[in-house]
Structures are given as C-alpha cells and as structure tokens.
Amino acid sequence: MGSYSNRSKIVSRKKMNLWELIYLPAVFKGMWITLKHIFRRPATVKYPEVKREFSEIYRGLHVLKRDDEGRERCTACGLCAVACPAEAITMVAAERKPGEENLYREEKYAAVYEINMLRCIFCGLCEEACPKEAIFLTKRTVASEYTRDKFIYGKDILLEPADPDKRIDITKRLTPEVIEFKKDKNAKHNE
Amino acid sequence: MATALIYKVFLASAILVISLVVAMYSTLIERKVAAFIQDRLGPSRAGPWGLLQPLADGIKLFFKEEFMPNTADKFLYILGPALTMFVALLTSAVIPWGPDITIGGNVFPLQVADINIGILYILAILSIGVYGIMIGGWASNNKYGLLGAIRASSQMISYELAMSLAIIAIVMMTGSLSMREIVSQQQGFHWNVFYQPLGFLIFLVCAFAETNRSPFDLPECETELVGGYHTEYSSMKLGFYLFAEYINMFISGAVMATLFFGGYHFPYIDQLGLSQNAFAFVSFLVLFAKITFFGFIFMWIRWTLPRFRFDQLMRMGWKMLIPLAILNILVTGAVILVKF
Numbered sequence: 262m263g264s265y266s267n268r269s270k271i272v273s274r275k276k277m278n279l280w281e282l283i284y285l286p287a288v289f290k291g292m293w294i295t296l297k298h299i300f301r302r303p304a305t306v307k308y309p310e311v312k313r314e315f316s317e318i319y320r321g322l323h324v325l326k327r328d329d330e331g332r333e334r335c336t337a338c339g340l341c342a343v344a345c346p347a348e349a350i351t352m353v354a355a356e357r358k359p360g361e362e363n364l365y366r367e368e369k370y371a372a373v374y375e376i377n378m379l380r381c382i383f384c385g386l387c388e389e390a391c392p393k394e395a396i397f398l399t400k401r402t403v404a405s406e407y408t409r410d411k412f413i414y415g416k417d418i419l420l421e422p423a424d425p426d427k428r429i430d431i432t433k434r435l436t437p438e439v440i441e442f443k444k445d446k447n448a449k450h451n452e
Numbered sequence: 453m454a455t456a457l458i459y460k461v462f463l464a465s466a467i468l469v470i471s472l473v474v475a476m477y478s479t480l481i482e483r484k485v486a487a488f489i490q491d492r493l494g495p496s497r498a499g500p501w502g503l504l505q506p507l508a509d510g511i512k513l514f515f516k517e518e519f520m521p522n523t524a525d526k527f528l529y530i531l532g533p534a535l536t537m538f539v540a541l542l543t544s545a546v547i548p549w550g551p552d553i554t555i556g557g558n559v560f561p562l563q564v565a566d567i568n569i570g571i572l573y574i575l576a577i578l579s580i581g582v583y584g585i586m587i588g589g590w591a592s593n594n595k596y597g598l599l600g601a602i603r604a605s606s607q608m609i610s611y612e613l614a615m616s617l618a619i620i621a622i623v624m625m626t627g628s629l630s631m632r633e634i635v636s637q638q639q640g641f642h643w644n645v646f647y648q649p650l651g652f653l654i655f656l657v658c659a660f661a662e663t664n665r666s667p668f669d670l671p672e673c674e675t676e677l678v679g680g681y682h683t684e685y686s687s688m689k690l691g692f693y694l695f696a697e698y699i700n701m702f703i704s705g706a707v708m709a710t711l712f713f714g715g716y717h718f719p720y721i722d723q724l725g726l727s728q729n730a731f732a733f734v735s736f737l738v739l740f741a742k743i744t745f746f747g748f749i750f751m752w753i754r755w756t757l758p759r760f761r762f763d764q765l766m767r768m769g770w771k772m773l774i775p776l777a778i779l780n781i782l783v784t785g786a787v788i789l790v791k792f
Binding site for chain 1: 485487488489490491492493496752753755756757768772
C-alpha cells in the first residue's frame, strides 16, 4: 500500500534491549521528572479569591456607547450584523421622533438591538465595521445562565448608562494600531 | 492475665483506629501528591489545606444510594467488600510497632501477637485478600467486574510467588520467621536492605502488584474495565474497597519497613538517654516515618508510570521476578555457606 501523505511514519517494532527490558532506568527517569514537578509552582489560580488578570484589550462582553451628551451613537445601519461571521447580531431600526433629539444622535436608531452571546465568537469584527464608534468589546465577561434564551442580550444589558460616572471605559481598546486603522474611515459626522 | 488481656484489646483497637485514620488521610495525601506532580494545588476548599476533605468524602460515601444489581448474588455481594476490609485490617496484628513499654512495673510489648510464624501469617492473610476482590467481582454479575476479578486473581498468584521467594532470603539470613526477631536483628544500621537490595526490589515490585496499585492496577483499570471489580459497587461498599486499598498500602509499607528497613530501629536513638517509654514512643515515630516514606513512594510511582499491559505484567512476574528471586536465594545461600 502506498503512502497517502508525506506525514506518515514508519512504526518501529524493534525488540527492547536488556537495558530497556529491566524497566528500572526508565522508571527512575520518570520519577526524576515528576519529582522536579513537585517543587514547581502550581499553575492554579484560586478563582474566587484571586482573579486571573485580563489583557487590557480583552475582547469580552459588548457595550453600546453613548456620545458625550448621553445620546445613543448607534444608527442601526446594520454593518455590524453584516460583518458578524457568527450572525449573532439582529436589530430593528426606528425613526427618531421630534423631541427625542436628546436620546438619539442620528435620525434613525436601533429600537431593538440584540446579540446572541451563544453565537458570538468575540472576534471584534462588529467593532471594526461600525462607522459610528458605537459598539465596542470590553474586559467584562458574559455571565453563565441556566437557559439559552437568557443569553440573547438586548439593549438593557448592552447599552451603557447615561450617567457620565458610570460610562464604560473603552479607551484601552483604542490602541495606536486601531486609531491608525480608523483614521482612513469616513468619520466626519463622528466629530 | 487480665491486665495483659485489657492491654491487648486496647492496643488492637488503637492500631485499628490508627490504620483507619491513616487510610482516610492517605486519600487526601494521594490527591495532594497527584496535584503537586501535575503542577496543581489539590483539594484546598474543605478546611485549611483541605484537611476536612477525607471527612467530607466519608460522609458523602455514607449518604450515597446503596445500589445492588438485581442479578447479583446478594450474600456474596455484601461479603466481598467486608472480606476485603477485614483481611486488610488483620495483617497489622503481627507487626512490631516499637520496643516494650512499662506501665506500673508490667512490661508490655508494642505488638498485638508475637507469633513465631509472623511472616507466614502475613503471606497467608495477603493471599486471602484476593478473595474479597474475586467474590465481589464475581457476585456483582457484571462482565467488567468479572474481568477485573480474574485479572486480580491471576496477578496475585503470579506476584505472591516472587514475593514469598524474596522473603525466603531474609528468613535464611535471620534464621527466624518471627517479625520481632527479624527487627531485633537489624539494630542500629544493620538494615536488611543493605544485605538484600535485590530482594527488597523484588518485594517492592510485588507489593505494588499485591495492593493493586499503579502500574499494576489492572483489576480496576478505568480505561478498559470501567471500574474493574468494583464497577457495580456504590456507597460505603465501594468506600470499603477504596479504604482497604489504602490500608493495604499502609500495612505493606509497615511490612517493608519491618523486613528491610530495620523496623523501629534507627541509629543512635538508643543512645539519647531517653526513658524506656519515651524511647518506645520515638521508635514508633521512626517506624511511622518509614511507613510514610513508603506511602509516598507508592503515590509517587502511581502518578509517574503508566499501567502495564497484561502480557507485560505476566512476563515480568513469571520470567523476570521469579528467576531473579531464585537467583537471590542461591547467592544468599552461597554467601551463608562460605561465611559460616
């Protein structure tokens, strides 16, 4: 039978010589290795007391940003939903009524904005696609739940609070590379 | 006569309690050693350093459902773990735990029974030990249980031979079958292991096989036989099997320390000028330290070596250990002939 790939290896079935046959040298070698491991620092992080440090640019739970006056930035263009490789994002657009200018930045806004956290792969492509700087991934994690429907996060969870003190900080995500990348975007109405 | 009887009952109960507590805490130490070898921390939630973990495990085992398969032989099914536990606890009777102690002018030996065939007694009890496993595996009417039982019996028979042959060399040297006599001949640093290194090695390997510890844990063998002979057991019946394994470890550590590592003897502790009872206590601690060392070796090996294949096991038992043990006897006999 020919070989189907260049990665096949010929199995060695050679007889053990006397040195290998008495097992003991190999046994002591193995015991030496395990003995060295006993004195090594354990890799365990004692979770509730000690929390593992996240990277500053960790891609966790999303946030829908507001602008400085507390208006929602999202204009329900749907680019994030198109960019999403896991098809986790859905939204329903609505038109801003007169008198709602303090709530929504643009004339169109997302009445419903949902991300299915079971589908989301936290790749960050929504963030990359957004022309309004409205969606960002943050250092926060998605909590565990008992039922699947609880993982469909709506605006009640995703939208950041209007209170300026409770805003979610995303400046760490804006690394020099990201700013360089966003520079080329047509972002005039963001200014 | 009455005081001697009360003393014996007291000593036997003390040894029983010590064996059970040691077995309980061996489970914790085993998990800790495993964790450290694998760069983990091990149980640390129940009490400081997980010290209450064995207690929690024990309570859990008692409260688990007593399940008995419909097709099992009811009497034998219960007899299996009971016999295993009983036999595991029996061996400690002939082990000398320390030199004599004096209470109120009476001299008491720290040994339950100084019978003059101590070694034979240990070998006999050890070979009964396999009955518990065989009966349990067979009675649960489960193919994995049966396979585990068959493996256990064939393994025990193969390794008991080499074990006994290794001991014969010791008996030839000391000229006695009494455990106490063997210990007293190893006073100071005249430990048998220096005169019988090969015998000790054979005995150690066989002790692993006799206690069904890795790398000879084929009777349980999770990867092939689910749980081996205790597949169908639950609750404290399973607990008995597991505890018996740790008690066996403790006892075989004690036997190895007694036969090869001078028992409770250690150089120079008899020159410390201690009173007789304090000396007995220190000697007991010495023996206990040796047993702990062997317990650690048992665990260290378990978390280092993979399991043997069955044909390797048989080849090693019959084609390597037994010829080596016979060779050991021949050499010992020749040396004794030349020397005396």
